[in-house]
Amino acid sequence: MRAAALGSGAVVVLGWPWAAPRYFVFLASLIAINAIVAIGLNLLTGYTNQLSFGHAGFLAIGAYAAALLTIQAPLVPLPATLLAAGLVTAAMGLALGVPCLRLEGLYLAMATLAFGFVVVEAILNLDWLTRGNDGLRVPAARIGPWALTTDTSRYYVVVTVAALLILAARNITRTRTGRALLAVRESEIAAQASGVHLAAYKTLAFVVSAFYTGVAGGLFALVVGFLSPDSFDVFLSVDFVAMIIVGGLGSILGSVMGAAVITTLNDSLAGFQSYRPLVFGAILIVSMLFMPGGIASALQKIQPRQGDRA
Amino acid sequence: MLEVDDLSISFGGLDALSGLGFSVAEREIFALIGPNGAGKSTVFNVITGLYRPSRGRVVLAGEDLLALASHQVARRGVARTFQNTEVFRRLSALDNVLVGRHAHLRAGAIRAALGLGAVRREEAEARRFARTLLARFGLEDVADTESGSLPLGLQKRLEIARALASGPRLVLLDEPAGGLNQTETQTLMEIIRRLRDESGLTIVVVEHDMELVMGISDRVAVLDRGRKIAEGTPREIAADATVVEAYLGSGSDA
Numbered sequence: 001m002r003a004a005a006l007g008s009g010a011v012v013v014l015g016w017p018w019a020a021p022r023y024f025v026f027l028a029s030l031i032a033i034n035a036i037v038a039i040g041l042n043l044l045t046g047y048t049n050q051l052s053f054g055h056a057g058f059l060a061i062g063a064y065a066a067a068l069l070t071i072q073a074p075l076v077p078l079p080a081t082l083l084a085a086g087l088v089t090a091a092m093g094l095a096l097g098v099p100c101l102r103l104e105g106l107y108l109a110m111a112t113l114a115f116g117f118v119v120v121e122a123i124l125n126l127d128w129l130t131r132g133n134d135g136l137r138v139p140a141a142r143i144g145p146w147a148l149t150t151d152t153s154r155y156y157v158v159v160t161v162a163a164l165l166i167l168a169a170r171n172i173t174r175t176r177t178g179r180a181l182l183a184v185r186e187s188e189i190a191a192q193a194s195g196v197h198l199a200a201y202k203t204l205a206f207v208v209s210a211f212y213t214g215v216a217g218g219l220f221a222l223v224v225g226f227l228s229p230d231s232f233d234v235f236l237s238v239d240f241v242a243m244i245i246v247g248g249l250g251s252i253l254g255s256v257m258g259a260a261v262i263t264t265l266n267d268s269l270a271g272f273q274s275y276r277p278l279v280f281g282a283i284l285i286v287s288m289l290f291m292p293g294g295i296a297s298a299l300q301k302i303q304p305r306q307g308d309r310a
Numbered sequence: 311m312l313e314v315d316d317l318s319i320s321f322g323g324l325d326a327l328s329g330l331g332f333s334v335a336e337r338e339i340f341a342l343i344g345p346n347g348a349g350k351s352t353v354f355n356v357i358t359g360l361y362r363p364s365r366g367r368v369v370l371a372g373e374d375l376l377a378l379a380s381h382q383v384a385r386r387g388v389a390r391t392f393q394n395t396e397v398f399r400r401l402s403a404l405d406n407v408l409v410g411r412h413a414h415l416r417a418g419a420i421r422a423a424l425g426l427g428a429v430r431r432e433e434a435e436a437r438r439f440a441r442t443l444l445a446r447f448g449l450e451d452v453a454d455t456e457s458g459s460l461p462l463g464l465q466k467r468l469e470i471a472r473a474l475a476s477g478p479r480l481v482l483l484d485e486p487a488g489g490l491n492q493t494e495t496q497t498l499m500e501i502i503r504r505l506r507d508e509s510g511l512t513i514v515v516v517e518h519d520m521e522l523v524m525g526i527s528d529r530v531a532v533l534d535r536g537r538k539i540a541e542g543t544p545r546e547i548a549a550d551a552t553v554v555e556a557y558l559g560s561g562s563d564a
Contacts (some may be wrong), residue, residue: 190397
């Protein structure tokens with residue numbers, strides 16, 4: 001049953017570029033990118049109970065890092081570029097996470113929100129590097145002799161990276177580190193009494209979350225091909241939070257589903273900009289009222305599976 | 311084993327503990343009793359590094375615990391339970407015990423992410439250990455149940471199992487019988503005795519249930535308003551006039 005679901009899922013994902021129109025290949029890449037961000041955000045918010053409204057900032061850092069590296073050093077292979085984008089962003093996660101250790105709940109939300117604004121301002125002000133509001137055109141990335149010039153080739157890169165990161169997240173959440181994060185969320189004093197170093201794990205959550213989002217940013221630069229600060233506004237951060245709420249806090253699979261739902265929804269509402277907040281808000285409220293655990297836990301109730309929490 | 315000396319701490323000008331001292335020998339069951347607000351839980355919070363006392367010393371097997379952070383105290387072999395049961399409510403009973411095992415496991419985030427064989431082996435071994443431990447506490451049937459949905463009696467037992475998973479030398483039990491009925495309390499007394507007799511642990515227990523205190527303790531210290539007013543065997547304490555005074559005088563529920 002499980003293997004069948006996984007297998008058919010893999011067939012759909014791999015066959016997608018042949019079945020779907022070109023635009024939907026691009027959209028699927030966007031979903032996969034957002035899924036990576038949602039997983040990263042979920043590790044921070046869903047697993048460790050640290051709310052962030054600043055993940056668009058992390059995404060921007062990863063995107064610009066990858067774009068600038070591609071421009072400055074075209075010979076660097078794509079995997080190295082993505083890794084570098086992740087590491088640069090993870091360092092920013094460390095820099096933000098440590099001072100945020102003293103903050104909780106709303107105060108943390110405010111601090112991360114401010115971080116998101118600061119990143120956008122920084123992109124505008126560092127225009128000698130980022131070209132500010134004019135935007136930055138990202139040259140096609142290369143893997144060895146192949147230039148990734150088509151939506152399909154980029155789609156496969158994105159899907160491969162997403163699959164690897166999903167797998168890594170499952171491995172992390174099902175072992176010692178993931179349990180420590182969940183323990184911090186459930187009871188800080190009991191976690192400490194079990195030998196969990198509170199500050200270390202809260203910071204680790206920030207670093208890993210930023211790493212994921214940074215890699216996603218690198219993929220975003222690759223897929224979209226053009227970066228400007230207004231792609232990374234605060235509403236994007238809110239979208240990411242909506243993804244993990246709709247998908248399910250503390251669930252990897254839920255993050256992916258939440259990303260799919262919100263990204264698709266955003267795309268379908270693109271023509272009705274003025275109604276977007278209305279529909280969006282309604283969906284959030286309804287999902288919180290009727291699926292408090294998100295899609296992931298709603299699915300689990302339909303088909304209970306013992307001992308499975310990812 | 312455990313030496314507490316001249317411990318003082320105050321919250322907002324109110325002395326929660328003043329000049330408290332006691333010592334617990336290895337493999338001893340030592341009870342702290344006293345009316346509500348006497349400072350019993352505060353003692354545990356100081357020993358485990360949650361509160362910093364203004365004066366005093368806490369020494370475990372020659373090592374000063376007050377210099378350590380809370381998680382480091384745990385790693386020195388001090389495990390505890392909480393007055394208002396602190397199980398990780400949305401985690402399964404098994405995962406609760408696995409968190410208790412945290413300090414014995416090595417796998418970091420990167421090695422886990424890569425799914426290395428060593429990590430898998432460690433994880434499998436930890437799960438075996440945790441299931442065995444759950445079985446010892448009669449919790450094997452609820453291993454995969456979300457712990458927050460367990461009845462209080464089982465949550466309390468799970469908390470002890472989680473504490474034990476860290477392989478402690480000293481266990482601090484904060485009102486383990488609170489909210490339990492007669493039968494559950496009897497089972498609990500049996501469990502606590504076995505912790506000492508079979509696992510060789512040293513146990514400090516804070517408790518209001520006199521049947522439990524008198525039934526299992528080797529020695530009892532009585533606290534009242536942050537001071538120790540009596541210490542002795544259960545028999546001596548039961549006959550002590552100051553103790554009776556402290557309890558009846560303050561109209562406590564004990």
